[in-house]
Amino acid sequence: MPSGRTHLRLGEILTQDGRLSTLTLRTLLREQEQAAASRHERPRIGELLMRYQLVDELDVARALAAQKGCAYLEPDPANVRPELFGDLPAALLESYRFVPLGRDDTTLTIGVADFDEPDLPELLRTVTGLAVTFGVM
Numbered sequence: 001m002p003s004g005r006t007h008l009r010l011g012e013i014l015t016q017d018g019r020l021s022t023l024t025l026r027t028l029l030r031e032q033e034q035a036a037a038s039r040h041e042r043p044r045i046g047e048l049l050m051r052y053q054l055v056d057e058l059d060v061a062r063a064l065a066a067q068k069g070c071a072y073l074e075p076d077p078a079n080v081r082p083e084l085f086g087d088l089p090a091a092l093l094e095s096y097r098f099v100p101l102g103r104d105d106t107t108l109t110i111g112v113a114d115f116d117e118p119d120l121p122e123l124l125r126t127v128t129g130l131a132v133t134f135g136v137m
Helices: 010-016 022-039 045-051 057-068 082-087 090-095 120-128
Strands: 098-103 107-112 131-136
Touching: 010 022, 010 045, 010 057, 022 045, 045 057, 057 131, 082 098, 090 120, 107 120, 120 131
Parallel strands: 107 131
Antiparallel strands: 098 107
């Protein structure tokens, strides 16, 4: 992934990719601000985009991967390795949305659906003693 895009917001990435017009993005950002002011809860731009069917879940996942500077991983049950779940504390698996996909002597690879928990890679490094690589699924 191009590291120069990691500072961009999701809507900016989708605009650069031609999936979203600047005018539509501005309209959604206004709606986001209005919702935050009236309900004290700001909907995520990706949620608004999918609600109005302006992009699909795959577009959002790929843009999130670009934003975070990591790979987009095609969701595939064949990639999930059930034996890796036993290597991780149950409480951690219950609290965070991730799937362990691979492990070698030095690295744990995980797939995430979202980045609600930006500290997850560091937490996993602490718990497992392994470097952590991740991708968006």
